[in-house]
Amino acid sequence: PDGGRVPVLVIGTGYGGSVAALRLAQAGIDVHMVEMGQDWDTAPNGPDGKRHPKVTSPDYRSFWMRTKTKAPLSNFLGFPLDKEVPKFAGILDAEEFAGITVYQGRGVGGGSLVNGGMAVTPRRQHFSSVLPSVNADEMYATYYPRANSGLGVGMINPDWFERTSYYQYSRVGRKHAQRSGFAWTFVPDVYDWAYMEAEDNGTVPKSALAQEILYGNNHGKRTLPKTYLAQAKATGKVTISALHEVTSVTPATGGDYAVTLRKIDTSGTTVATKTVKAGKVFFAAGSVGTSKLLVKLKATGALPLLNAEVGKGWGENGNVMVGRANHLWDPTGDVQSTIPCSGIDNWDAGGAFAEVAPLPTGIETFASFYLSITKNPRRAEFTYNAAAQRVDLSWQQAWKQDSIAMAKTIFDKINSKEGTIYRTDLFGSNKIWGDHLTYHPLGGAVLNKATDNYGRLHGYPGLYVIDGALIPGNTAVNPFVTITALAERNIERIIATDL
Numbered sequence: 001p002d003g004g005r006v007p008v009l010v011i012g013t014g015y016g017g018s019v020a021a022l023r024l025a026q027a028g029i030d031v032h033m034v035e036m037g038q039d040w041d042t043a044p045n046g047p048d049g050k051r052h053p054k055v056t057s058p059d060y061r062s063f064w065m066r067t068k069t070k071a072p073l074s075n076f077l078g079f080p081l082d083k084e085v086p087k088f089a090g091i092l093d094a095e096e097f098a099g100i101t102v103y104q105g106r107g108v109g110g111g112s113l114v115n116g117g118m119a120v121t122p123r124r125q126h127f128s129s130v131l132p133s134v135n136a137d138e139m140y141a142t143y144y145p146r147a148n149s150g151l152g153v154g155m156i157n158p159d160w161f162e163r164t165s166y167y168q169y170s171r172v173g174r175k176h177a178q179r180s181g182f183a184w185t186f187v188p189d190v191y192d193w194a195y196m197e198a199e200d201n202g203t204v205p206k207s208a209l210a211q212e213i214l215y216g217n218n219h220g221k222r223t224l225p226k227t228y229l230a231q232a233k234a235t236g237k238v239t240i241s242a243l244h245e246v247t248s249v250t251p252a253t254g255g256d257y258a259v260t261l262r263k264i265d266t267s268g269t270t271v272a273t274k275t276v277k278a279g280k281v282f283f284a285a286g287s288v289g290t291s292k293l294l295v296k297l298k299a300t301g302a303l304p305l306l307n308a309e310v311g312k313g314w315g316e317n318g319n320v321m322v323g324r325a326n327h328l329w330d331p332t333g334d335v336q337s338t339i340p341c342s343g344i345d346n347w348d349a350g351g352a353f354a355e356v357a358p359l360p361t362g363i364e365t366f367a368s369f370y371l372s373i374t375k376n377p378r379r380a381e382f383t384y385n386a387a388a389q390r391v392d393l394s395w396q397q398a399w400k401q402d403s404i405a406m407a408k409t410i411f412d413k414i415n416s417k418e419g420t421i422y423r424t425d426l427f428g429s430n431k432i433w434g435d436h437l438t439y440h441p442l443g444g445a446v447l448n449k450a451t452d453n454y455g456r457l458h459g460y461p462g463l464y465v466i467d468g469a470l471i472p473g474n475t476a477v478n479p480f481v482t483i484t485a486l487a488e489r490n491i492e493r494i495i496a497t498d499l
């Protein structure tokens with residue numbers, strides 16, 4: 001409530017925030033979490049009688065405060081797919097900066113509500129180049145296993161994979177990768193694989209097999225509200241306020257911090273402004289959310305002692321998307337599971353790891369689709385634009401040329417081997433590469449730079465960063481397992497020494 005005090009306040013309910021809340025609560029500490037998005041578990045169903053719509057039919061529930069949808073794939077066969085919708089606290093934010101659109105989950109559970117659930121632990125030899133100040137032995141012996149178990153990571157049953165029509169697109173992806181001599185691997189996921197097989201058998205309501213993903217899954221996915229947050233709530237020591245956005249954090253008397261919040265309704269109108277005091281504050285608003293807050297608070301004098309690293313070291317995990325047009329003898333299937341289960345690893349030779357992604361349109365497209373993670377070396381910076389009173393990001397779209405060159409080490413070779421070409425109809429007319437976006441924002445408050453080696457912000461005892469902002473721009477694979485494992489490592493130390 002307005003004017004109250006909490007021992008610990010956590011800003012955001014994604015991976016970092018959920019780990020912090022659970023472990024603090026288990027240590028006996030009362031935690032209050034605030035989340036700008038909705039609590040989807042209590043949101044009313046939509047006109048389709050469901051909580052979340054399919055990826056093929058976005059509506060007002062799909063996007064955060066937009067009047068027109070902004071699907072990652074903007075076009076299909078020459079037709080623009082986006083449409084007008086009423087402004088609403090929808091589940092997916094397509095946040096536009098000058099050179100890039102950053103997709104993020106909005107709601108209790110953060111990115112876990114909208115993501116593909118691909119739960120990848122990076123190869124050990126890559127970890128030290130990402131986070132050189134972190135003891136890799138400890139990460140691989142303790143914190144990665146802890147994160148994988150807390151998240152409920154599992155692997156597809158390989159026999160079912162070979163039989164089901166829903167993964168024909170993946171089998172075609174494997175055939176093409178292997179014929180060109182690339183390493184192809186299964187990728188673990190937090191989706192309940194037994195549930196997905198039951199979907200295929202027709203014994204349970206379909207979700208991944210019924211085009212649900214980007215705008216929420218009604219069943220099957222082990223999102224944070226079913227894992228870390230469920231456990232956190234079960235302790236009785238964690239409360240969550242949804243539709244509350246933190247706008248300021250500043251020192252108060254007695255070593256506390258004063259946190260200002262804006263309570264909104266689902267159309268984005270401010271219905272109340274509150275200030276609460278907190279003994280400790282964890283920034284877990286995601287790479288973009290945390291960076292924006294810190295950069296603004298430093299520039300506007302609320303947290304002037306933050307160091308010069310704040311806002312720096314941001315990257316997009318080298319994300320780039322592409323489609324290939326197959327021959328008529330290589331259909332990818334009119335039914336496709338929305339959950340990717342495999343990838344092509346050309347990281348060491350070409351700097352690219354490509355997930356074999358679905359294109360669940362409901363019709364045969366003869367297209368193979370991929371989201372690549374590449375070793376793009378570019379890093380951008382968040383800065384405060386005082387005139388416009390907003391935070392800008394210096395990323396330039398041209399920087400994606402590095403990612404495209406790396407992705408081409410895979411797909412040029414496959415195209416040449418198969419005698420196929422790229423699709424030019426998915427991202428606009430005659431545009432091959434999806435180079436305007438990322439799903440994987442990382443950095444902006446980098447570990448051991450803006451913070452100490454455990455996420456304590458320099459300049460302010462009791463302020464911590466515990467989300468993707470800590471990771472300097474790239475993880476070599478999909479990021480949430482690394483975000484979770486690093487949060488597990490840091491919170492263990494913080495509980496032992498600071499609380």
Ligand code: FDA
Pocket residue numbers: 011012013014015016017034035036037103104105106107108109110111112114115116117118119120214244245246247284285286287289290293439440441466467468469478479480481483
């Ligand atoms: P996260 O973004 O999860 O949570 C931050 C939360 O803070 C959000 O709920 C936000 O609303 C809230 N917030 C922000 N500002 C606030 C403020 N001022 N006040 C209050 N609340 C605030 N990764 C992966 O490993 N495998 C995958 O398959 C995919 N697939 C994928 C698909 C799509 C479409 C997207 C958008 C993303 C993915 N990802 C992914 C990425 C993954 O989801 C992402 O890396 C994590 O969610 C980041 O976790 P964090 O804890 O850093 O923040």
